[in-house]
Amino acid sequence: MKKFVFILLPLIIFTFQQPTSAEKMESKELKAAVIIDDFGGGTGGVREFLEGDIPITAAVMPFTEHTKEHAKWAHKYGIEVMIHLSMEPKRGKRSWLGPRPITNDLSPAEVRRIVEDAIKDVPYAVGINNHMGSLAVENEQIVRAIVEVAKERRLFIIDSATSPNTKFPKIAEELGVPILKRDMFLDDISSSAHVRNQMIRLAKITEIKGTGIAIGHVGITGKVCSIGVFQAIDEFNKRNIKIVPASKLFSDKVSEKYFIPFKKGSK
Secondary structure (H helix, E strand, O other): HHHHHHHHHHHHHHHHHHHHHHHHHOOEEEEEEEEEEEOOOOOOOOHHHHHHOOEEEEEEOOOOOOOOHHHHHHHHOOEEEEEEEOOOOOOOOHHHOOOEEOOOOHHHHHHHHHHHHHHHOOEEEEEEEEOOOOHHHHHHHHHHHHHHHHHHHOEEEOOOOOOOOOOOOHHHHHOOOOOOOOEEEEOOOOOOHHHHHHHHHHHHHHHOOOEEEEEEEEOHHHHHHHHHHHHHHHHHOOOOOOOHHHHOOOHHHHHOOOOOOOOOOOO
């Protein structure tokens, strides 16, 4: 009997010392980024997003009337800024692209020049994502030119995933540029209830993966999008999911090696 007790006792102690799987999940920090595209272009929802209390990431279109205004406004309120780089789609109106889009008829040198000028035009930008681009993102020469500039300027990339054949992941990995991919769109249907439901989906994805990325828009659907996003925040709080700037989704090791993540009040 004594021998049995001596064998059992260490097992009991060991069991009590081990955290349960639930405790392990609770200790893991869950983070999601809500990237809002089309700043610099549309005006609907701009004030709501920039002056709200959610740390969205503002993707600002270069070369527009409101480019600098919106980028500076975002920075003033502690919102991380990205360049929303316009790229040629397979379908859609030419007018949707805005000024100086990246199209398949451009040479790599011309693409580089547009990206470099966009970086100058969007103050405080720390990353790039693509506006439309379902055709251009499949062009290896074009994507390589973009990623090369991103590497030189130490910008991360968020692939908006507008095509399953995007070349961004392959080339970014080859050149050692930090990249993440969008998980979902929020306002593909213009309804605040739909946006709220998409935000709940984002929360579920984040619980599974540890991180999640959703993209919404200012402009035509901007106010509807902002309402749905704000309505979902209580659910994120209940699930202990933090909404963070997109740069915070990269590992600390990547951040330290490659770029300085955005900090509120930085210049």
